[in-house]
Amino acid sequence: MRRKLIAGNWKMNLSYKESEKLAKNITEKLDPKVMQKIDTLVCPSFISLGIVNKAIKDTEVKLGAQDIYYENDGAYTGEVSASMLKSVGCEYVIAGHSERRKYIHETNKIINRKVRKAIEFELKPILCVGESLEEREDEIFEGVVEKQIIEGLSEITKESMKDLVIAYEPVWAIGTGLNATPKQASDMHLFIAKVVSKLYDNEVAEALLILYGGSVNGKNAKEILSACGVDGALIGGASLKADEFTDIIKIGAQI
């Protein structure tokens, strides 16, 4: 069984001080023996990246950003560049979260530019894909996700795929308490692997980490993380509670 990745996406939550406190609480609760078996990552807001980096220093917890801009530097007010993220200790960056697709109108093309910029600067992109409830009900969800992957990975070389992670986050399951069943998650993860295999080859598809995201919590983590093809989780709400987040990490390490 492959080593899993449990990532916390703190979204637009927590002040600077609260972020520091949560990061400290998480690291205090993590058993080093557990951490030998699993990878863990937290993604605070931009303003808290520095303080969280300090709080997780000397631990196995890694740092990720929730977004990135696709230009190197210059007059792009409000944006944050890849080199800025690197300078503050980020190893990962989320690209194409459904909330950014919905509220900020990010397209597959924009997201692809972000993924490419992350790779150029040796940041590991977590490319988020997933269908809306309407798309699932209309049974076009596979096509939607396939397009997100094909366009999101445009011009990404086989060599760069080793550092890329895909997160399948069905929009209808995010923050709703409605999670995909293990079978729904598993079917989509296997489908995503098939799409990646067609784009590249079997070797790339087999090595690719595919996370599930959408209402993962301490209660459902075991069955979701045990589902075939699920290599970890991208967690929103439950990652804001140190006890629950570290419980999920422990569960992931045992599978």
Ligand code: 13P
């Ligand atoms: P929730 O775990 O709150 O449903 O959020 C999932 C998510 O969007 C993680 O990126």
